[in-house]
Amino acid sequence: MTKIILRGCNGKMGQVITELLVNDEQAQIVAGIDLNGIAKNGYPVFKSFSHCNVDADVIIDFSSPKGLEDMIFYGQNKNVPIVLCTTGLSEEDIAMVSEGSKKVGILRSANMSLGINTLLKLVQAATKVLVAADFDIEILEKHHNQKVDAPSGTALLLADAINEVLNKEYTYQYDRSKELAPRGKKEIGISAVRGGTIVGEHEVIFAGTDEVIEFKHTAYSKAVFAKGAIQAAKFLAGKGPGLYQMSDVIE
Ligand SMILES: NC(=O)C1=CN([C@@H]2O[C@H](COP(=O)(O)OP(=O)(O)OC[C@H]3O[C@@H](n4cnc5c(N)ncnc54)[C@H](O)[C@@H]3O)[C@@H](O)[C@H]2O)C=CC1
Ligand SMILES: O=C(O)C1=N[C@H](C(=O)O)C[C@H](O)C1
Numbered sequence: 001m002t003k004i005i006l007r008g009c010n011g012k013m014g015q016v017i018t019e020l021l022v023n024d025e026q027a028q029i030v031a032g033i034d035l036n037g038i039a040k041n042g043y044p045v046f047k048s049f050s051h052c053n054v055d056a057d058v059i060i061d062f063s064s065p066k067g068l069e070d071m072i073f074y075g076q077n078k079n080v081p082i083v084l085c086t087t088g089l090s091e092e093d094i095a096m097v098s099e100g101s102k103k104v105g106i107l108r109s110a111n112m113s114l115g116i117n118t119l120l121k122l123v124q125a126a127t128k129v130l131v132a133a134d135f136d137i138e139i140l141e142k143h144h145n146q147k148v149d150a151p152s153g154t155a156l157l158l159a160d161a162i163n164e165v166l167n168k169e170y171t172y173q174y175d176r177s178k179e180l181a182p183r184g185k186k187e188i189g190i191s192a193v194r195g196g197t198i199v200g201e202h203e204v205i206f207a208g209t210d211e212v213i214e215f216k217h218t219a220y221s222k223a224v225f226a227k228g229a230i231q232a233a234k235f236l237a238g239k240g241p242g243l244y245q246m247s248d249v250i251e
Pocket of ligand 1: 007008009010011012013014033034035036047061062063064065066067084085086087088109110111112113149153225
């Protein structure tokens, strides 16, 4: 049985994971960490890791970048690897994750769904062909009105995957409305829409002369992310230090 500490347990994703694990025979939540500290799901909830005294195999984090350092410190000290699903991380946060992973296993992914992780490979293959034929690349993402970070972590993940194929030569253009200059050649445009209860939509648009190819992923429920996170937690439990990705879990 994989014993999980769920950080952000009282949030939207925390609740979906909690419900999914009720009937899971291979994994269970042994404690939650949440700023509001309210226990409502049959497991203890602590306001921070400094109060958490349970025996666990893995941490799943869907919360906020605040307190990231404390979580990594806890993981290193207790030898508990971390599935880091939270987005909106700064450059400094990402460097901290990279450094931290030298002492504890950390799997970081801005999107745990099978669909987006398949899309990453498809857009890389498309980029190789289409950029050589002078196509421009734009990414459009849409999310619910409660989302605090923009652009989404997934939009950045897609852009990074594309840019990897392009030897990291492209820059990201986030706000075209302030631009007077025309579109740059080596740039990836990234645009965000926020409204209602949209779970998560990502479009990668390859626009060439007289033809356009669009790749689109739509999440219809948060369960697609929760299932991926649980799968990742089962994979990561017992693993040693290192920086892992979803591609290590779903080939
Ligand atoms: N990687 C993925 O597949 C996905 C990632 N996310 C990301 O997960 C995060 C959470 O998303 P939601 O559940 O929608 O947000 P939410 O706002 O509904 O829930 C966040 C929860 O974390 C708690 N929290 C915030 N800061 C905390 C801290 N420093 N320590 C302990 N608890 C803290 C809040 O009290 C709240 O209960 C966001 O960054 C979001 O972008 C969301 C969906 C999928
Ligand atoms: O906050 C969300 O809801 C989501 N966040 C992730 C992101 O920033 O990409 C993943 C998913 O799209 C839902």
